[in-house]
Each structure stands twice: as C-alpha cells, then as structure tokens.
Amino acid sequence: MAFRPALFGSPLDRLSAWHRLGERQFEALRWLQRADRAATPEAADRHAAQGIVRYFDLSVTVHHRDEEDDLHPALLQSMAGSDPVCLRELVEAATAAHRALGQAWRQLRPSLVQLAAGEPVTLPAAEVDALVAHCEHEFRLEDSELLPTAARLLTDDALDAFRQAMDARRVGSAPR
Numbered sequence: 001m002a003f004r005p006a007l008f009g010s011p012l013d014r015l016s017a018w019h020r021l022g023e024r025q026f027e028a029l030r031w032l033q034r035a036d037r038a039a040t041p042e043a044a045d046r047h048a049a050q051g052i053v054r055y056f057d058l059s060v061t062v063h064h065r066d067e068e069d070d071l072h073p074a075l076l077q078s079m080a081g082s083d084p085v086c087l088r089e090l091v092e093a094a095t096a097a098h099r100a101l102g103q104a105w106r107q108l109r110p111s112l113v114q115l116a117a118g119e120p121v122t123l124p125a126a127e128v129d130a131l132v133a134h135c136e137h138e139f140r141l142e143d144s145e146l147l148p149t150a151a152r153l154l155t156d157d158a159l160d161a162f163r164q165a166m167d168a169r170r171v172g173s174a175p176r
Helices: 011-033 035-039 042-078 085-116 125-153 156-170
Strands: none
Touching: 011 042, 011 125, 011 156, 042 085, 042 125, 042 156, 085 125
16 A cells, blocks of 8 residues: 555645645745846746746645546535525536636746746736736635535535545646
C-alpha cells in the first residue's frame, strides 16, 4: 500500500483557504504591473511570475476539479428526489465563473510566461484587471453562497468522501 499523507481540515475550509492564497497572487500581479518595478532585481520579477504561473496552471486547475468533479455533484445529490433549481443555478454560476477565470488566465498567461523566463514584459493592465475581477467574483460567489450551502446540506459522509477525493487528487492518485 502506498503512503498517502494526511491532509487536514474540513474540505470546505480548505477551499476557502485556497481563495485567500489566490488573493496573494493578486498582490504579486499588481506589483509586477507597476511601472516603477524596473528598479527591482530581474530575479524577483522572474520568481514572482513563476509563482503566479504555477498557481494558475496547477492550483486553480486542481481547485476547480475539486469543485466540479466532487463538490458540485455532492451538492446536487444532497437534494436528490427534489428539484433543486436554486442549487442547480448556483452550481452553474460557479462553473461559469470557473470558465470566465480560465479565459482571463489564458489571455494573461503568455505575458507572465515571458516574464518568468526573464524577458522584459509590461503586463497589460486590462488583462491583469480582468483576471483579478474574475477571481474576486468567483471567490465572493463561493465564499458567500456555495460553501455555506455545502456546509448546510452535505452530510458528514459526503464531506468525508469529498475530503478523500481532494487528498487523492493532491497526491496524484485520484481516479480520472
């Protein structure tokens, strides 16, 4: 049997904590966007850009899989036998927010990859602003509606199954 590290915390708390980590990326993006950053060491720019690329390429992808593959279906299943129109709309809104964020990231990513490689790049303000706005919208929707709804509706067994799926995904052994 392979060793699987225990990852602690409620899966809903972990999703919310992930949003707080995302907010730190906004600070780094805005720092990289500043006109006076030319005075900073090139290595600092590269390092910050590499961290942002890693966050959006890896962490966002896994986070959205957590929600779309496990949380959203668990929420809809929690209302099986009824017609949870509001819940379906909430899940659809969260999924749409994921898609919009992904599109905004694809627009900004090439500039950050260039910066991460040490190339002189000025980040397009409109693209940075769009990405941050989409992230903030998603975080607000999930923190104020989706996660509290999940906390009310999901059973302990459903939360435990969700936690196990999250843990498995993070050690690369989740079923696809």
